[in-house]
Amino acid sequence: MSATLILHPGKERSLIKRHPWIFDTSLARLVGQARLGDTVTVCDTHGKPLAKAAYSPHSKIRARVWSFDPDVPIDHAFFKRRVAEAVRRRAALPELATQQGLRLIHAESDGLPGVIADRYGDTVVVQLTSAGADKWRDAIIAGLIQATGCARLFERSDSELRALEGLEPATGWRFGAAPEGEIVIEEHGVKMAVDIVAGHKTGFYLDQRANRRLLAELSHGKRVLNCFCYTGGFSLQALAGGATRVLSIDSSQPALERAVANLALNPGLDASRAVWRCANVFEELRQLKAAGETFDLIVLDPPKFAPSAAHIGRASRAYKDVNLLGFKLLAPGGLMMTYSCSGGIGVELFQKIVAGAALDAGRTARIVKRLQGAADHPIDLAFPEGEYLKGLLLQVD
Template structure:
């Protein structure tokens, strides 16, 4: 097995069990290794640090599979690791009844570059690293055995594959193609999942518990849901007894999906739902000019900052959207605002939101700090995994 030799002092993060080794930390590769091959990671002192997947085209030159010298990276390793991840979800009381849940969350589950989401009997799999791609057969076999699911569909079409020198790839890996009318029950609300062409793996499972909180907060309130996609927050607000829900998205197909989701739930009062196809920034300015006000506003924009290098530009966008949100709130109103940008940390995000409230001339207090659902854990040694952050703010 080839060895990846680190520069002096660069072993510290690995010894703290951080799973990434950057190109600048590498002294040299001893032996021959192709993309995705397993290499031994060796400190400058000669000490063994672990085994990792090698990725010669990425700035993340290696991703750790194991820090244990006795662990062999083979089919049995993936079978064990996948089974353990699935078992942890099965034992979590918040997840046992969920028809949609994340089974494997990359580095935080010990499988860098592997994302697996389950929608009833269908698993949607993303392989975003060279190592994950190299072991796809073992990963598919481990998922089938651990879950009893009959279908696995690959959605390895994320842009990050390009950073690994990998081409995008999609298609059936096991069983048949996903059902065209695939849907899940989320706390009594039926939601459609487009596993083939939808965002991410077909749905935003990470926001599940935050949608449930929206339901709890919505009773009797006028609600504005921005960047609504297929209406998950909107439908939970209706289920919670919202007086009205205006949902805005720039995508016509997404809004069509939202309307179909509403039709799946005849128990919800469709007359209280309004859908608007528009640029959210423009629409919010027009709503303000028209004198509209709301009791509960949701801001769940797309990723403005994929990395820290984009943070300054993204901060301006987050400031703008939250400023508009605060200006549209009634006295006592609640703003639920989110960032899924890895380049924006919670401290910076809170500072941005505070600045927006100040510029809007509104005094506000934080009621809740929010993150991803429990099936999206964050490894203590891998803080980069905490991409989703949210604040629930009430104006005084």
Template sequence: MAQLILEPGKERSLFRRHPWIFAGSVKQLSGRARPGDTVEVASADGRVLARAAWSPESQIRARVWSFDPAESIDDAFFKRRVAAAVARRAALPELAGQSGLRLIHAESDGLPGVIADRYGDTVVVQLTSAGADKWRDAIAGALVKATGCGRIFERSDSEVRALEGLAPRTGWLLGEASDSPLLIEEHGVRMTVDIESGHKTGFYLDQRDNRRLLGELARDKRVLNCFCYTGGFSLQALAGGARQVVSVDSSQPALDTAAANLALNPQLDAGRAEWRCANVFDELRRLRPRREDESGPAQAGEQYDVIVLDPPKFAPSARHAEQASRAYKDINLQGFKLLAPGGFLMTYSCSGGIGLELFQKIVAGAARDAGRSARIVRRLQGAADHPVDLAFPEGEYLKGLLVQVD
């Protein structure tokens, strides 16, 4: 086994049990290792500290599998780690009976670069690191043993694979596609999941609890859902008794799926739903009140009681933060202008390059520029099947605020 030797002082992050070793922390690699191979990690004074997966193409040169330098990284290791991740979720009452569930949340479950989501009898696995890619078969076998699922689909098509020197890869690892749509049920609402070409692994499981919260807020309210994708928030608002739900997305195929999802739920009043294919930035401006001196005659504009802003990732890394901040500021500013007195803004960022403190400052600036007094009612985060390891705060990518205006 090759040995990765750290620069002096760079072992401190490992003592804090942070699993990433950056290029600047590496003094040398003693021996030969191919991408994904397990290497021994040692401090500059020769102390062996961990075992990690080597990734020479990435700025994250190694990801720690185990902080026990004597632990073997083999098929049995992955069976133990996967079984432990599944057992942790089974111990949480709030996750009982969920037909859509995240089983493995990468570093936060001790499996860097491994995402696994379960939809009914199907597991979708996403491998984003060289180490995870090397152990593909072992991970798939461990998932079968831990879940009993007979179908596993790989969605290793994330852009971050390129940073690891890996080509995208998708396809069935076990089983084959069914003639019937893949369905899940969430808080009494049925939805389809497109595991082959949908976003992420097919669905945004991380927003499960926040969708339920919207349903609780929506009774007799006018709701505007921006970046609605396949309608998860929209359907929960209808289930909660919303008077009207206007849903906006730039993808007509996504809106078609959303409308089809609504049709799967005859208990919901389809007459209260409107689907608009538009650029959200443009649509928010079109809806807002307009003064006579701006462009043509004055318009009263629309007002909504609840607005959801759940955009795609604007800042995949910290170097995109400035540009992303402007985009977040823009949509939140327009959202505040459209809120009725006493209304709620549910606003989110899933960008790793935007921390919670910065996001809150952006939203506060948007409220100020909109001339609205507002307060945070609740801070929002991912569901319980998306845990965050205390030593790995980067795992908390989803952050949100529930804000109420005067």
């Protein structure tokens, strides 16, 4: 019989609204014994069962809900069913049907907290970041193999989030053999190599797929500046869209070398229009301003400045600084695509920060389009924290 978590009075409200996180401050007591990742029954203060959840004694998020039906068995069949449902949901969306790079499972938004799974061609990469997901590794992997028919599966459970759960990193091939050559996908007509072993996240930023396509549509005849370019996803789409010049900046020389190699995978793109620069983005933008450079289209896609709520103040200053520099480099009538992937920076706060940067730069900017993650990165209505990526397409006077 599973252990039981008893909530403090009133703390059942979030569960009733189907929010999957139960914080340590919500718990009155644990009845019985539960180890790391064990399934527990969550009850209100009167002992009424509300949900089944994974227990994590080392984390402030003390439990993550598997099912809001406390009578549902949490077993191998449960995970295979959840995985299959997530894969089917994406297959039902026409815009995702032909994608070679695709997110298959998006954690809480697919009812599987701590589980990320991406597909690159016939290769699946899984990342397990919570104690519960780690506990059910075998069932999740079996479900992915069955639902996708993949040739191989690699585990990339090396996120720093695992340390907060009391977990060690876990990586390696779990099914099939490593491919003989590099893994290459095609996105909107552009080929990109994916480093699933050492690249960021699971090897590629799939969440920006639709936004890269939008950039290609906007780039014809424009001078484009791509900041924090990583392996060149936005840069190559700008070239494919007909940009006259694309300056790409990143502080990682290996990432830039991968970007140059990605460009070489696409002989139809004019490499003479691409400039790659290894530098601190903030410092380089100041130097570009001092040199009198301007651009018609600027992409600001920085890394996560606020990994938690404790970093919001510092992150807000960094977002304002980079956007201020962007506004100063943008030609009149230009376009700016600016993003935040920090979960602690909400949509309203991000817009407020960018508005402050525009004011300080003396520019008038209008929101043409709000930007978010691609369709394979859904957001559960009861879990707004899932909307980590937010962006604005601005037209600036």
